[in-house]
Amino acid sequence: xxxxxxxxxxxxxxxxxLKQKQYAQLRGMLLxxxxxxxxxxxxxxxxxxxxxxxxxxxxxxxGEVFVxxxxxxxxxxxxxxxxxxxxxxxxxxYLDDAADIVEExxxxxxxxxxxHAAPEMRTGINQILNYxxxxxxxxxxxxxxxxxxxxxxSDCFQRIRREAENVETIDVCYVVDAGRxxxxxxxxxxxxxxxxxxxxxxxxxxxxxSAVTQEDQxxxxxxxxxYDLTAMPVVDTGGRLVGIITADDVMDVMQExxxxxxxxxxxxxxxxxxxxxxxxxxxxxxxxxxxxxxxLSSTFTAQxxxxxxxxxxxCMVLTSFIxxxxxxxxxxxxQSSAEIIRALSLHExxxxxxxxxxxxxxxxxLLSGVTLAVVNFGKMMLVDRLLMSNPAVTVTVALVVSLTIxxxxxxxxxxxxxxxxxxxxxxLDPAVLASPFITTVVDALSLLIYFGIAVLLLHI
Amino acid sequence: xxxxxxxxxxxxxxxxxLKQKQYAQLRGMLLxxxxxxxxxxxxxxxxxxxxxxxxxxxxxxxGEVFVxxxxxxxxxxxxxxxxxxxxxxxxxxYLDDAADIVEExxxxxxxxxxxHAAPEMRTGINQILNYxxxxxxxxxxxxxxxxxxxxxxSDCFQRIRREAENVETIDVCYVVDAGRxxxxxxxxxxxxxxxxxxxxxxxxxxxxxSAVTQEDQxxxxxxxxxYDLTAMPVVDTGGRLVGIITADDVMDVMQExxxxxxxxxxxxxxxxxxxxxxxxxxxxxxxxxxxxxxxLSSTFTAQxxxxxxxxxxxCMVLTSFIxxxxxxxxxxxxQSSAEIIRALSLHExxxxxxxxxxxxxxxxxLLSGVTLAVVNFGKMMLVDRLLMSNPAVTVTVALVVSLTIxxxxxxxxxxxxxxxxxxxxxxLDPAVLASPFITTVVDALSLLIYFGIAVLLLHI
Numbered sequence: 001x002x003x004x005x006x007x008x009x010x011x012x013x014x015x016x017x018l019k020q021k022q023y024a025q026l027r028g029m030l031l032x033x034x035x036x037x038x039x040x041x042x043x044x045x046x047x048x049x050x051x052x053x054x055x056x057x058x059x060x061x062x063g064e065v066f067v068x069x070x071x072x073x074x075x076x077x078x079x080x081x082x083x084x085x086x087x088x089x090x091x092x093x094y095l096d097d098a099a100d101i102v103e104e105x106x107x108x109x110x111x112x113x114x115x116h117a118a119p120e121m122r123t124g125i126n127q128i129l130n131y132x133x134x135x136x137x138x139x140x141x142x143x144x145x146x147x148x149x150x151x152x153x154s155d156c157f158q159r160i161r162r163e164a165e166n167v168e169t170i171d172v173c174y175v176v177d178a179g180r181x182x183x184x185x186x187x188x189x190x191x192x193x194x195x196x197x198x199x200x201x202x203x204x205x206x207x208x209x210s211a212v213t214q215e216d217q218x219x220x221x222x223x224x225x226x227y228d229l230t231a232m233p234v235v236d237t238g239g240r241l242v243g244i245i246t247a248d249d250v251m252d253v254m255q256e257x258x259x260x261x262x263x264x265x266x267x268x269x270x271x272x273x274x275x276x277x278x279x280x281x282x283x284x285x286x287x288x289x290x291x292x293x294x295x296l297s298s299t300f301t302a303q304x305x306x307x308x309x310x311x312x313x314x315c316m317v318l319t320s321f322i323x324x325x326x327x328x329x330x331x332x333x334x335q336s337s338a339e340i341i342r343a344l345s346l347h348e349x350x351x352x353x354x355x356x357x358x359x360x361x362x363x364x365x366l367l368s369g370v371t372l373a374v375v376n377f378g379k380m381m382l383v384d385r386l387l388m389s390n391p392a393v394t395v396t397v398a399l400v401v402s403l404t405i406x407x408x409x410x411x412x413x414x415x416x417x418x419x420x421x422x423x424x425x426x427x428l429d430p431a432v433l434a435s436p437f438i439t440t441v442v443d444a445l446s447l448l449i450y451f452g453i454a455v456l457l458l459h460i
Numbered sequence: 461x462x463x464x465x466x467x468x469x470x471x472x473x474x475x476x477x478l479k480q481k482q483y484a485q486l487r488g489m490l491l492x493x494x495x496x497x498x499x500x501x502x503x504x505x506x507x508x509x510x511x512x513x514x515x516x517x518x519x520x521x522x523g524e525v526f527v528x529x530x531x532x533x534x535x536x537x538x539x540x541x542x543x544x545x546x547x548x549x550x551x552x553x554y555l556d557d558a559a560d561i562v563e564e565x566x567x568x569x570x571x572x573x574x575x576h577a578a579p580e581m582r583t584g585i586n587q588i589l590n591y592x593x594x595x596x597x598x599x600x601x602x603x604x605x606x607x608x609x610x611x612x613x614s615d616c617f618q619r620i621r622r623e624a625e626n627v628e629t630i631d632v633c634y635v636v637d638a639g640r641x642x643x644x645x646x647x648x649x650x651x652x653x654x655x656x657x658x659x660x661x662x663x664x665x666x667x668x669x670s671a672v673t674q675e676d677q678x679x680x681x682x683x684x685x686x687y688d689l690t691a692m693p694v695v696d697t698g699g700r701l702v703g704i705i706t707a708d709d710v711m712d713v714m715q716e717x718x719x720x721x722x723x724x725x726x727x728x729x730x731x732x733x734x735x736x737x738x739x740x741x742x743x744x745x746x747x748x749x750x751x752x753x754x755x756l757s758s759t760f761t762a763q764x765x766x767x768x769x770x771x772x773x774x775c776m777v778l779t780s781f782i783x784x785x786x787x788x789x790x791x792x793x794x795q796s797s798a799e800i801i802r803a804l805s806l807h808e809x810x811x812x813x814x815x816x817x818x819x820x821x822x823x824x825x826l827l828s829g830v831t832l833a834v835v836n837f838g839k840m841m842l843v844d845r846l847l848m849s850n851p852a853v854t855v856t857v858a859l860v861v862s863l864t865i866x867x868x869x870x871x872x873x874x875x876x877x878x879x880x881x882x883x884x885x886x887x888l889d890p891a892v893l894a895s896p897f898i899t900t901v902v903d904a905l906s907l908l909i910y911f912g913i914a915v916l917l918l919h920i
Contacts (some may be wrong), residue, residue: 006814013769032667036686047822157652164649171631171648171690186647188631189624192617206491225715226496230631230690248688249706251714255685258718259802262725266798268735275803276813279821287795288828294791295832295865296839305780306850312779319772319779320765321787324758324905329897330790331727331754338726341871342719343735351738352468368574370746372755379756405587405755439790443783 004177007037011044018049027056033059039068043428047073052078063092071104072275078109079298079439094168094258095121096141096249099128103138116233127242136220137213139253140234140243145173145191147186149201153194157185168246170232173436182210182233210235213242220245222347223255261345264337264431267294294440301326301443308451313458317392321401329408329446330439336361336416344420351425354418361417362410373402394444400454407453408446467497471504477556478509487516495521499528504825511540523552530737531564538569541844545578555581556709559588563598587702596680597673598695599713600803604635605644609661613654616646628706632691635664638920640691642670642701670695673702681713682807721805724891725798727754756899761786768911774920777852782863782907788832789868789906791898796821796876797898801890804880809884814878821877822870829869833862834909860914867913868906877903 010029017026030038030053038057042050042065050073057065066074066089078086086158090098090113098117102110102125124142141204147156156173164170173191176182178221183202194203210233211220223237224232224247224437232250234243260270267290305322306311312319340357349357380398384390416438420430454460470489477486489514490498498517502510502525510533519526525547526534527631532629550558550573558577562570562585574582584602591597605623607616616633622632632653635644644664654663671680672694684692684707692710720730727750731738765772765782772779800817803809809817839856844850876898880890914920 006748008810034669034687036688061752161652164652169690170652171629192621192624192630209494225708225711227494228496230629230707230712247690247711248685251685251688251707251711254711254714254718255806259806262722262798263800265722265725266794268795268799268907274806274808276714276809276816276820280820280827282798283820283824284831286828287792287824288831291788291791291795291828291832291869292835295784295788295836298787299839299843301783301787302780302844304596304849305783306777306852309776309779313773313776316769317766319769319782320762321780323761323765323781323907324755325787326783326792327758327903328751330787331751334726334730334749335751339728339735339743342722345717346715346734348734349736356736358696360736360740360743364743364747365526367740367744368751369745370815371748372751375752379759383759384762388763408887409751439787443787447783 001149007044010037010041014045014053018045018052019032023052023056030057031061035064036431037066038065043070043073047076050180051077054076059088063089067097067101070175071101074101075105077111078105078112082276084117088113090117090121093121094141095124095129095143096168099125099138103133124229131213134217135213136211136215136217136245137243139217139220139249140211140245141168143167144241144244146168146176146180146241147173147200147204149175149177149183149199149204151200152196153191153198153203154196156191156200157196158221160188160191168233169244170256171320174208174233174241174244174263175200176241180240182235182239184208184209185228185233185301186398210244212237217253218257221250221257224250225254240446252423260339261431264429265341265447267437294437297440298443301440301447304447305443305450308447308455310457311451311458311460315392315397315454315458316357317390317397318400318450322450324407324445325401325404325450326439326443327363328405329412332365332368332409333412333416333438333442336413337420337430340417340420344424344430349421352376354421357417357421358414365410365413368413369406372409373405375420376405377402388397396457400450400457403453403457404450407449409451411445414444415445467500467504468500470497474501474505474513478505478512483512483516486513490517492519493815495524496528497526503530503533507536511537511764512870519548520552522551527557529552529560534561535565535569538572539566539634539835543576546572550581554601555584555603556588556599556628559579559585562589563593563743572860580789591673594677595673596671596675596677596694596705597703598678599677599709599853600671600673600705601628602703603627604701604704605630605641606636607633607660607664609635609643609664610657611635611660612656613651613660613663614656616660617656619646620651629691629704632704633703634668634693634701636658636701640685640700642668642695642699643915646670664844668693671705672697675821677713678717680685680719681710684710685714718763718862721891722888723799725801727897740911747753754897755827758903760816762801762908764904764907768907768915771911771920775852775857775914775918776851777857778860778910778914784860785864785868785898785906785910786863786903789872789902791899792825793872793876793902796824796873797890798878799876800880804884804890809881811881814881817877818874818879821873825870825873826866828873829866832869833865836865837862856917860910863913864906864910865918867909868902872898875905 042053054077067455100119102113127142130140143166145160145167160170170187173180173186184206185208186200186204190203209227214233214235230247232245233241234245236242263270269286271286375396380393384393419438422428493548494919514522516538558581564572587602588598592751603626605620605627620630631648633646634642639645644666645668646660647672650663669687673694673696690707692705693701694705696702723730729746731746840853844853879898
């Protein structure tokens with residue numbers, strides 16, 4: 001059963017229970033649900049019922065649900081909370097979640113949150129908010145268990161037992177020196193396997209893979225996956241341990257970044273708001289710029305065509321293949337660019353591979369182009385000429401179109417592969433230069449090639 | 461510094477050390493590297509040096525590196541291994557990794573591996589290989605720590621200490637009843653916080669989020685992220701605990717699935733081999749089918765154009781805007797479909813939202829369409845008519861083109877949003893119906909609209 005199906009049903013039940021004021025039953029229905037599910041349910045209900053529903057939840061669940069709600073509803077609840085209610089919810093939050101929430105709130109709400117947060121949380125939030133958006137520092141939580149080399153395994157167990165409640169993971173503990181510089185890490189597994197009297201120094205792994213607070217979250221996510229980590233320590237520029245990033249945060253980042261790439265490759269400005277929650281103006285704003293740019297840039301194609309008007313007038317049948325040619329070129333280019341952009345973002349290829357890539361694309365292009373050309377030639381002869389008995393479709397015309405296909409596909413695939421690599425090299429985002437842009441360039445090219453060949457072979 | 465940069469340097473050094481037979485130094489260079497890095501280094505070196513390099517590695521590192529090598533090189537090494545070497549490497553592997561490797565090998569190699577694997581590993585591999593590709597069963601490892609409700613916390617610690625070495629994570633332990641049915645889970649954190657004499661039954665969480673062996677890995681990954689899990693238990697259809705899936709496996713799945721989506725959206729058949737490792741024929745095979753299909757399907761557009769040849773002949777200037785119109789339509793449609801496909805795959809929207817989606821797209825389309833039309837009208841009047849002093853570009857012609865833009869953008873965005881939702885509903889992959897396909901449909905539409913309006917307003 002698809003999740004959405006499940007929620008349409010849950011929502012229906014919840015709504016009727018709300019109408020009948022069957023709050024006990026409603027609570028009973030919510031208790032066994034996962035926080036994320038309760039949150040989605042609440043988000044799908046009408047605004048006024050949210051505070052009511054929220055107050056039905058036991059404290060701990062309430063905290064976890066709160067994190068998953070939309071910023072709009074979080075704000076609504078905070079405004080609705082009494083100070084003690086607000087304090088209760090904040091106490092249930094992990095620091096990095098609290099920071100994420102604060103980031104979304106207007107100044108007055110932020111002030112109120114900071115005013116009622118526990119002192120450590122307040123300092124933590126302020127610290128995290130000082131890091132650039134989408135940086136490791138903004139992603140991390142500062143709640144972690146740090147150990148010193150001199151501690152024995154049983155010391156560690158004591159500290160872990162004492163602090164486990166306040167940290168997101170105890171899977172890995174990090175080792176710092178007197179200057180709080182990160183010197184190594186110990187997995188809970190290593191602790192389990194060691195003798196109680198062993199010291200941390202003896203059992204720790206002394207080259208942890210760490211992130212610097214300023215590092216971009218995308219590169220953090222990439223290394224996280226590459227090295228199969230469950231947690232990554234974050235150090236400041238002085239090498240001092242300041243926080244930790246956990247796998248669940250990284251999965252969210254991977255999802256975000258993918259959405260961004262897909263949006264850019266489809267010629268949109270990336271937006272972080274989920275589709276249904278973005279307004280019409282917001283969506284249009286993210287789509288219009290490229291559409292406009294691309295529309296205007298096709299002035300060139302228009303110029304090219306009109307400059308060949310006489311040639312076309314002399315052989316009208318040529319016009320009917322213009323769109324097919326520009327589509328085939330556009331699609332070929334889009335394929336190459338999509339593949340290269342993905343390979344770049346997975347760091348499978350770099351600038352040094354340009355030669356290999358182009359050589360590969362050239363051969364792929366020739367193989368594809370010739371195949372397409374042959375099929376097209378046959379199709380024009382059989383379908384257009386014989387079947388549709390269109391006398392204008394001569395062997396020469398079919399030849400012109402087919403040759404154009406080959407040259408266009410080759411040009412499209414080479415450009416489609418080259419643009420992203422160059423963009424990446426000069427520090428531009430390759431995804432932005434993707435399909436739509438290449439389509440336009442390839443259009444102009446394919447037309448020039450088309451008419452060039454036509455004039456040559458048809459003497460028009 | 462970008463990873464690739466780092467590796468070009470490492471490779472250069474390694475190659476020179478190999479030439480000078482400086483094996484001790486070479487080993488020294490490899491030791492501090494992460495397994496994934498050593499593997500990438502070896503993959504980038506010439507085949508013959510791989511066994512040599514591999515034998516320089518200490519046993520444990522060797523195992524971890526082996527997992528990360530390309531199937532080709534894994535096979536090369538296995539063929540090169542003595543039986544004892546093979547046994548040594550296999551002993552270092554986690555079961556799920558071993559299963560992944562076996563899946564890639566030809567029958568004779570598989571037989572050799574199974575012959576030298578420890579009995580438990582052999583049964584485990586066979587079990588995992590029996591599950592469908594890309595299913596939870598194929599993704600899981602069967603090495604896990606299971607507890608019974610009657611055990612005390614100190615019993616648990618003992619068992620964990622005993623088994624920690626052979627399992628991938630001890631973050632979560634799963635609780636089974638006498639019939640091995642999954643009844644709950646205990647996190648290492650809960651164990652740490654509990655008193656030694658507490659029983660598992662008292663401290664366990666009794667509704668674990670689990671996957672069924674047959675479940676598709678993509679839906680496993682989605683729930684993993686949705687519920688912020690670090691591990692997910694896998695049960696058979698009888699509810700019996702058979703394995704566990706860990707976060708690192710899920711991250712790989714997320715990456716795979718994203719690549720597939722991007723390839724499909726660019727009109728390619730998905731392929732799992734990284735770009736540089738796929739052959740020309742393989743790449744062409746994944747790209748040609750759609751190119752062919754799309755080229756042939758634009759026969760319709762050709763038909764449409766040629767059926768309006770007289771109209772065009774009467775007003776040649778119209779031809780020069782054909783590509784601009786079909787591109788604008790195609791881009792508009794591609795934007796909507798990309799956004800909807802992503803929202804579908806994140807389960808942000810479902811079939812029930814069709815109404816809301818279309819209503820949103822309609823308003824976005826009108827807003828974008830009108831803007832584009834106005835800009836285009838101005839551009840045609842100022843640039844084409846005045847600047848390029850092309851008398852053929854009359855107000856009526858500009859009007860025809862601008863009106864076509866509005867209608868086309870609306871049609872394109874509605875179709876671009878509708879197709880993926882419908883595809884998803886009837887169980888087709890929405891990504892496959894994406895941009896290239898929509899482009900073709902929109903092309904035909906935009907031409908019909910264009911000529912329709914032209915004939916109407918220009919009386920040709």
